[in-house]
Amino acid sequence: xxxxxxxxxxxxxxxxxxxxxxxxxxxxxxxxxxxxxxxxxxxxxxxxxxxxxxxxxxxxxxxxxxxxxxxxxxxxxxxxxxxxxxxxxxxxxxxxxxxxxxxxxxxxxxxxxxxxxxxxxxxxxxxxxxxxxxxxxxxxxxxxxxxxxxxxxxxxxxxxxxxxxxxxxxxxxxxxxxxxxxxxxxxxxxxxxxxxxxxxxxxxxxxxxxxxxxxxxxxxxxxxxxxxxxxxxxxxxxxxxxxxxxxxxxxxxxxxxxxxxxxxxxxxxxxxxxxxxxxxxxxxxxxxxxxxxxxxxxxxxxxxxxxxxxxxxxxxxxxxxxxxxxxxxx
Ligand code: UDP
Ligand code: MG
Numbered sequence: 192x193x194x195x196x197x198x199x200x201x202x203x204x205x206x207x208x209x210x211x212x213x214x215x216x217x218x219x220x221x222x223x224x225x226x227x228x229x230x231x232x233x234x235x236x237x238x239x240x241x242x243x244x245x246x247x248x249x250x251x252x253x254x255x256x257x258x259x260x261x262x263x264x265x266x267x268x269x270x271x272x273x274x275x276x277x278x279x280x281x282x283x284x285x286x287x288x289x290x291x292x293x294x295x296x297x298x299x300x301x302x303x304x305x306x307x308x309x310x311x312x313x314x315x316x317x318x319x320x321x322x323x324x325x326x327x328x329x330x331x332x333x334x335x336x337x338x339x340x341x342x343x344x345x346x347x348x349x350x351x352x353x354x355x356x357x358x359x360x361x362x363x364x365x366x367x368x369x370x371x372x373x374x375x376x377x378x379x380x381x382x383x384x385x386x387x388x389x390x391x392x393x394x395x396x397x398x399x400x401x402x403x404x405x406x407x408x409x410x411x412x413x414x415x416x417x418x419x420x421x422x423x424x425x426x427x428x429x430x431x432x433x434x435x436x437x438x439x440x441x442x443x444x445x446x447x448x449x450x451x452x453x454x455x456x457x458x459x460x461x462x463x464x465x466x467x468x469x470x471x472x473x474x475x476x477x478x479x480x481x482x483x484x485x486x487x488x489x490x491x492x493x494x495x496x497x498x499x500x501x502x503x504x505x506x507x508x509x510x511x512x513x514x515x516x517x518x519x520x521x
Contacts, residue, residue, distance in 0.1 A: 195278050196279060198282045203237065210245065232258070233258040233341075235265070269295060286348065317389040341370065354380075365488045380495060420473075
């Protein structure tokens with residue numbers, strides 16, 4: 192049973208400029224908390240003094256838990272590493288660069304007191320981001336919305352407070368390419384946004400250059416949609432229809448004698464074979480997609496609650512079935 196009220200998880204990659212200030216503000220936000228808390232800082236293979244600074248901070252603050260990864264594993268895996276060590280009943284996921292204000296913790300906790308399982312920070316405004324970042328981010332969220340069946344809320348990062356039972360499901364999802372905010376949405380239960388203005392980075396520079404953003408977007412699309420695999424069937428269908436039209440046209444042309452020898456058979460063979468090939472590719476895509484879904488090994492379902500109607504005490508209890516084993520945990 193978790194013995195703390197809250198675990199905070201912050202992955203850090205080359206964050207020496209922000210770490211002391213991040214710790215100061217986060218510790219201040221956690222200070223009033225009843226029930227104890229821990230702050231898990233994950234050093235994701237930093238090349239600067241991040242790890243030394245973490246050690247210094249831990250000397251002064253017993254709430255800190257430090258995790259040093261063997262090399263840079265990337266944000267999502269560093270986060271997963273931190274999550275695997277949480278001892279809290281609630282878990283706050285936050286970036287170390289102070290773009291997500293730690294002061295929102297209180298409001299998030301209050302929402303969770305009312306029975307919400309996931310409180311996710313949703314950006315009302317984003318300060319200090321380049322137009323390029325804003326545009327690509329907007330395009331990305333809309334693309335995801337169209338492609339996936341999981342409702343992944345727009346304009347959210349990984350900044351969120353989750354309950355223990357959500358964490359347990361996340362840790363039971365063994366997939367390797369982890370798009371955490373999508374996975375959290377996939378889990379379900381009650382999820383509610385908390386609107387906030389995203390600050391600019393406190394110091395240092397972004398660790399998500401375009402190359403990494405594209406990789407994250409690819410992870411997101413492939414982890415939550417197999418629609419791209421079905422693309423071949425659609426195109427095959429379209430070329431098939433087109434082929435039929437041209438087939439009709441070329442036959443008519445042939446009948447009136449307006450074609451050179453061999454044109455009709457060539458064009459028909461090309462179109463028919465082309466569409467059949469694409470169609471078969473699409474069928475293979477469907478199987479591949481199912482195989483892929485299976486290989487992700489996610490839980491099949493997540494139960495919120497089980498309600499059993501218990502017989503009132505004056506009614507005789509039904510005789511236990513002969514083959515049922517003795518109840519061990521009553
Ligand atoms: N981060 C990480 N490993 C990486 C890249 C980033 O742990 O390989 C951390 C980083 O230190 C920060 C968070 O992930 O705490 C988000 O990164 P960043 O702020 O650079 O992304 P942006 O906000 O620009 O999208
Ligand atoms: Mg950031």
